[in-house]
Amino acid sequence: MxxxxxxxxxxxxxxxxxxxxxxxxxxxxxxGKGKILSQLIEADRLVSIIFWGPPGSGKxxxxxxxxxxxxxxxxxxxxxxxxxxxxxEVMAQGxxxxxxxxxxxxxxxxxxxxxxxxxxxxxxxxxxxxxxILFGSTTENPSFEVIAPLLSRMKVLVLNPLAxxxxxxxxxxxxxxxxxxLGDLHLKLEDKxxxxxxxxxxxxxxxxxNTLEISASLVKNKKITPEEVKEALQKRILLYDxxxxxxxxxxxxxxxxxxNSDVDASLYWxxxxxxxxxxxxxxxxxxxxxxxxxxxxxxxxxxxxxLWAKEAYDFIGSPEGELALAEAVIYLxxxxxxxxxxxxxSKAMKDVEASPFExxxxxxxxxxxxxxxxxxxxxxxxxxxxxxLSTTDMETFPERLKGRKYYEPGELGLEKDIKKRIEWxxxxxxxxxxxxKS
Numbered sequence: 209m210x211x212x213x214x215x216x217x218x219x220x221x222x223x224x225x226x227x228x229x230x231x232x233x234x235x236x237x238x239x240g241k242g243k244i245l246s247q248l249i250e251a252d253r254l255v256s257i258i259f260w261g262p263p264g265s266g267k268x269x270x271x272x273x274x275x276x277x278x279x280x281x282x283x284x285x286x287x288x289x290x291x292x293x294x295x296x297e298v299m300a301q302g303x304x305x306x307x308x309x310x311x312x313x314x315x316x317x318x319x320x321x322x323x324x325x326x327x328x329x330x331x332x333x334x335x336x337x338x339x340x341i342l343f344g345s346t347t348e349n350p351s352f353e354v355i356a357p358l359l360s361r362m363k364v365l366v367l368n369p370l371a372x373x374x375x376x377x378x379x380x381x382x383x384x385x386x387x388x389x390l391g392d393l394h395l396k397l398e399d400k401x402x403x404x405x406x407x408x409x410x411x412x413x414x415x416x417x418n419t420l421e422i423s424a425s426l427v428k429n430k431k432i433t434p435e436e437v438k439e440a441l442q443k444r445i446l447l448y449d450x451x452x453x454x455x456x457x458x459x460x461x462x463x464x465x466x467x468n469s470d471v472d473a474s475l476y477w478x479x480x481x482x483x484x485x486x487x488x489x490x491x492x493x494x495x496x497x498x499x500x501x502x503x504x505x506x507x508x509x510x511x512x513x514x515l516w517a518k519e520a521y522d523f524i525g526s527p528e529g530e531l532a533l534a535e536a537v538i539y540l541x542x543x544x545x546x547x548x549x550x551x552x553x554s555k556a557m558k559d560v561e562a563s564p565f566e567x568x569x570x571x572x573x574x575x576x577x578x579x580x581x582x583x584x585x586x587x588x589x590x591x592x593x594x595x596x597l598s599t600t601d602m603e604t605f606p607e608r609l610k611g612r613k614y615y616e617p618g619e620l621g622l623e624k625d626i627k628k629r630i631e632w633x634x635x636x637x638x639x640x641x642x643x644x645k646s
Contacts, residue, residue, distance in 0.1 A: 219418065220382060220390065220420065221413070223388040225272070226273065229249070232269060233370075233378055234370045234413075235265070235368065238367070244365065254280075254314075255341070256362040257271075257342075257343050258345075258362050259271065260350055260366050261369075262347060263457070264416075268284075268316070271345065272316075275316065280312055282315070283314070283315050283316070287320055287327075295330045298313075299334045302334055303339045312339060312341045314341045315331075315340045316343040319345065319346060319456075320345065320353075320354065321346040321350070331358060332357055335358065342358075344362070369410065370411045376402055379417070379420055382417055383397055390421070390424050393424060393430075396430060396431045398433050398434065400433075401433055401434050401436065404434055404438070404441075408441055455486070462474060466540045471541040478537050482533075488529065489518065489522065498540055501547060502540075502546075502550075503540060503544070504549035506622060507622060509539075509543075510543045513539045517533050521533060544621035546618045548616060548618050552614040556614050559609060569604075571587055571602070572604060588602075589602070590602045599633060599636060599640070600637075615630075617630065
C-alpha cells in the first residue's frame with residue numbers, strides 16, 4: 209500500500225486511471241448496456257482482443273479493467289522493452305498455470321505492432337490452446353501490423369479520440385479528486401484554461417492530465433489560468449520521455465515526412481527531437497532505416513549519406529554534429545523514393561516462414577568431402593565465369609519455389625537502370641536456354 213507521499217511521484221494520469229467500467233469515460237460504442245465489453249463481462253466470457261486507437265484513448269485502461277473483472281492471472285508488458293526471450297518465458301508460465309489450475313493467463317502487450325512477425329507468431333499456439341488470452345494495444349492499423357493467423361483469432365475493438373466533453377469531465381474530476389487527484393490543493397480552473405488543455409490534448413486523456421498536473425504546479429493564487437497552461441505547454445518539451453509515447457510519435461512524424469518527400473517538415477521534426485533531448489545516435493539509426501526502407505535502390509547513396517552522418521556525429525558530437533543529421537534528413541527527404549527492396553525482402557521472408565525447410569538443390573551445395581561429392585553435392589553446377597557472358601540458365605531456386613518473383617524495380621532514380629539490367633539478364637538466360645534446347 210503506497211502512502212500519500214509515494215503516490216505524489218506517480219503521474220496524475222496513472223493515479224486517475226479508472227479501475228472499473230463505470231468510471232471509464234468515453235468509447236460509449238464499446239461500453240454500456242448491450243455493448244460488447246459489458247456483454248463479455250456479463251456472460252463471463254473473455255476472448256483475445258486488440259485495442260486499436262490513438263494515444264490516450266483508453267486502450268491500456270480497458271485491458272486492466274477486463275483483467276481485474278475476470279480475476280485471471282495477468283501479465284502486462286511493453287513490446288518496446290521486451291523481446292522474444294520474455295515472450296517465451298511468459299508463454300511457458302501461461303501453459304504451466306493452465307495445466308495446474310485450468311485458468312488461462314491474460315497477457316496484455318502494449319504496442320503489439322512493435323513485435324516482429326516471429327515474436328507475434330510465438331503467441332499463436334498458446335492463444336489457440338487457450339493457455340493465454342491475449343490483449344494487444346496498438347495505434348497502428350492491425351491489418352498491416354499484426355500477422356494474419358493471430359489477427360483472425362482476436363477481436364479488434366476500435367477506440368476513438370476522446371470527445372471534448374469527455375476530456376472536460378476527466379480534467380474536472382482529476383482536479384476535484386482528493387484521494388488520487390489534485391483535490392487536496394483546492395485549485396480553481398478557468399474555463400479558458402480548460403479549453404486550452406483540451407485543444408492541446410487533441411483527444412488524448414493522458415496528455416490532458418499531464419498538462420493539468422504541470423499547470424497545477426505553476427499556480428500562484430490557487431487558480432489555473434491560461435497563463436499557467438501556456439507555461440506548462442512550454443515545459444512539456446523538457447519532460448520528453450525517451451522511452452515513452454511522445455518519443456515514438458515524433459520519430460513517426462519524422463519518418464513519414466521523409467517518406468513523403470517534405471524537406472521542411474522533416475527538418476522541423478528533427479529539430480523537435482533534438483530540442484527535446486533525444487539521443488542523436490538514435491535518430492541516426494532511424495535515418496539509416498529510412499534510407500533502406502523508403503529510398504532503397506532508387507538512390508543507394510542515401511544509405512551512405514545516413515551512415516556518414518552517423519559517423520560525423522559520433523566524431524564531433526553536439527551541437528556541431530547535429531548539422532550532419534540535418535544534411536542527411538534533407539538528402540533523404542529530397543531523394544527519389546522506392547520501397548521495392550523492402551517489399552521484395554518481405555515477400556522472400558514470407559516464403560521462408562511458410563516453408564522454412566526447403567532443401568538446397570544438390571547442384572548448389574559445396575562438395576567439401578568425398579562423401580558429399582559421391583551423393584551428388586555440386587553435380588551439374590555451372591560456374592558462371594566459365595561462360596562467355598558470365599551467366600547460365602541454371603536453376604537456383606528450391607524446386608517448390610521455381611519462378612518466384614520478389615523484386616520489381618520502380619521507375620525512379622537508379623531503379624530504372626536496375627530494371628534494364630534485370631531484363632537484360634533475364635533475356636540472356638532465355639536465349640541460352642533456347643539455344644541449348646535447339
